[in-house]
Amino acid sequence: MSLSNWLLPLTTRWLVPMFLLLVALAALSLRYGHEMDQAEASVMAEETLRLRERLNTEQTRLDRQASLGRDLLFRRVVGGLGLHSGIEHALLLDQRGRVLASLSRRDLGLPIEKVMERMNGADLALRQVLTRPSSKVIEVERFGDAPILTGLVPIETGDRLVVVVNASRSLAVRRAGVQSELMREGLVMLATAALLAVLLHLIWFRRAERLAQALGEMGAGHLSVRTGISGRDELALIGAQADRMAERLSADRERLRKMKQVVDRSPLVVIEWRNAPGWPVSYVSDSLRLWGYAPVDLMEGRIQYNDLFHPDDVQRVNAEIAHYFAHGPDEYQQEYRLRCADGSWVWVDDRTALERNEAGEVVRISGILLDITVQKEAQLAQQAQAQTLRLFYELPFIGMAISSTADKRWLQVNDRLCEILGYPREELLELPWTDITHPDDLKPNLNLFDDLSAGRIDSYGMQKRFVRKNGEVVDTEINVRPLRNPDGSILHLFTTVQDITDRLRANAQLSEQMDRLARAEALARLGSWTFDPDTQQGWWSSQMFHNLGLDPSDGAPDFEGFLERLHPDDRAIVAADMQHMTRGESVGDVVFRTNPAHGEVRWFQGTVRRQERDVSQLPLYTGTMLDITPVKQAEELLRRTNEALEQRVKERTAQLSDANHELEAFSYTVSHDLRAPLRGIDGYSQLLLEEYGPQLDDEGRHFVERVRAGVSQMSELISDLLDYSHLDRRTMGSDAVEVQSLIERLLELFAPDIERHGVEVVQQVEPLTLRLDREGLKLALRNLIGNALKFSGSGSAPRIEIGVSQRGQSCLIWVKDNGVGFDMQYHDRIFGIFQRLHRAEDYPGTGVGLALVSKAVQRMGGRVWAQSELGQGATFYLEFPV
Structure with missing residues (x-):
């Protein structure tokens, strides 16, 4: 099992302490080896120096004793070397190799070979020094890697002093001191590593474990769980993001449930x-x-x-x-x-x-x-209606035609018109109507035609005469109405033609009778009367009897009989007026009802006129009694209708209030529930790229990037839709807005994009303060500046111009760019929602920005328009009253 396979199951809480421990041990090991090497080198250097100094002293003493020939003194000098620490062998050899002096008396007088045989070859250092060639100076050397020094001292007599020193004890003492010091340092280092491990466990790993447990429970669907990690470190930030993610996911889940219910309903x-x-x-x-x-x-x-x-x-x-x-x-x-x-x-x-x-x-x-x-x-009903209209067009009692405004030719005629004008259809379609119009009627007709073409009138009708093919003149009544294009221009003229020849003839015959009946027609449903206060006599027309349900043959009733025909509640008013007339006093108009005991109640309006006569006579009174029952019934119906309308208004107001509440709930759902899953998708797709990006092929990463791009576009679309819907519902404020300050803040907002694209921004802003909705103006300008940056950013020298000026009683604000521009035939289209003139791949966006601008400006009482040419940039104008 490899080290990596052994370490993989371990968590960071164990790996970090183990790593700290290993680092501490490695450092101690390196320090130990280095200090031991230094101690050994230092001890051997000191022992070498000490031995060389001692041998110099002993050489001097031996040379002095050799000149005196005192062997006993030789032995004392050599024996004295045994008192020094670490000297294991000291032999004084003559020129023949016999031992003259030694630390051991048994070696005296023996050949060195014997002495070495008795050692059984145990002391290799002594053998090494004896094999050296003779030298005239003191030689001190180390025996291999062992802590042993060998010394060779030449004597003036030709003898040699051989010394073997074992520095193990000094080296052991030195190493023991180093080990003690390193032990203290190691304990301090291990304690520091342990303290760091404990601190990491307390402030990091234990919180990381809590975060992992909370994320696990969130992943299992328990979205009410929270991490509970505070602080400003990375774990606290991750915990806060995880809590917000759980809140968003919880809201998403509830919103998805509601959205499913909305879809299902x-x-x-x-x-x-x-x-x-x-x-x-x-x-x-x-x-x-x-x-x-x-x-x-x-x-x-x-x-x-x-x-x-x-x-x-x-x-x-x-x-x-x-x-x-x-x-x-x-x-x-x-x-x-x-x-x-x-x-x-x-x-x-x-x-x-x-x-x-x-x-x-x-x-x-x-x-x-x-x-x-x-x-x-x-x-289908409309198609049927069109078929019916076609049949109606061919009705035999009225002539119909469609004519051109350009050359006044008939474009389409029905059979009845051909019959009225006396031309076959083929010939009539070749003629302009001016050619068959009577000369006396042509000029008035052309005047009306010119007024219609110039838009001064919407339609016209007239009596005119046509000249038939056989030369006869036919009297007609025409009515002309235009058929218009969507832009308001006239496409064709629709004309109806009626033959009124017989009607005019009948009208001439009836004119005399109409004169005699004019008064009767004027007094329809209107009874008239007269009263003479002097004679107390009066006259009633036949309509008066009819209005009161009396027989004219019975004659006019007296006052009591007249009052008895009136409604009991209205008799006092009428009786008072009658008393005024008997005395010749002024009388006003009065409204009264008939007695319900004599049939259906009728309403009447009485009008009285006083005609002054000779001074000796009282005024003559003339009056009318108009049946206003239909008016009263209409008034009653109107009253009931108004009551019903008021009730319906209340009901519709309540329905509208409910609809507004539902719309607000829907807006809340969109803003809070629909965005949350998008943020979840965005977050998880980002994690997918970061954590598993190397495991995905290029196509997989492309798919994930497409998902993230779609999420971003969907989020922008939801935000724009919400802004658009909020504009209709929220109350527009009336704030004092400094336009220049607002533009400066918006340019600071777009500063990264301006710097990134290298856009030159030119301001021609007059200091003006407008009283309108601050957020509405901010929304409109933000979208216009964003559009200008987007459509000019791809050019070689992008430039936008922002201007504000007062012109009379209006404030004009414009945003100009040198981008791609647009065709002015699409001017009205660009301010519609979801209307785009460019591909989303070329210029990203949702198609809602200019619709937001139009809606905001409209709500604030202003107007918006644009001027542009393809490839020459575009200028958008906002105009508000000052």
């Missing part, structure tokens, strides 16, 4: 198919139950999706799918009918997306199904 059916015969379903949302099916029936194959197609749609739908599979696109839309569980049919709008493998084969099919039965039935 929505009218949309989310579905995935496998690419196999019959289109087997691998997933379908619970909203499928709207059509009477359980999702498990399709996913387990008890019902084949292909069997639900309407027989008239099966061949078409499968042929379209085969075409999309073979040639694309991978996102397409279909409309077809599906059979519900109760046997009815629904029209479905199918938005399908295909996912292919590297070989281009379809591996997964996902779709969103929307019930469009109501819209489809409306479309």
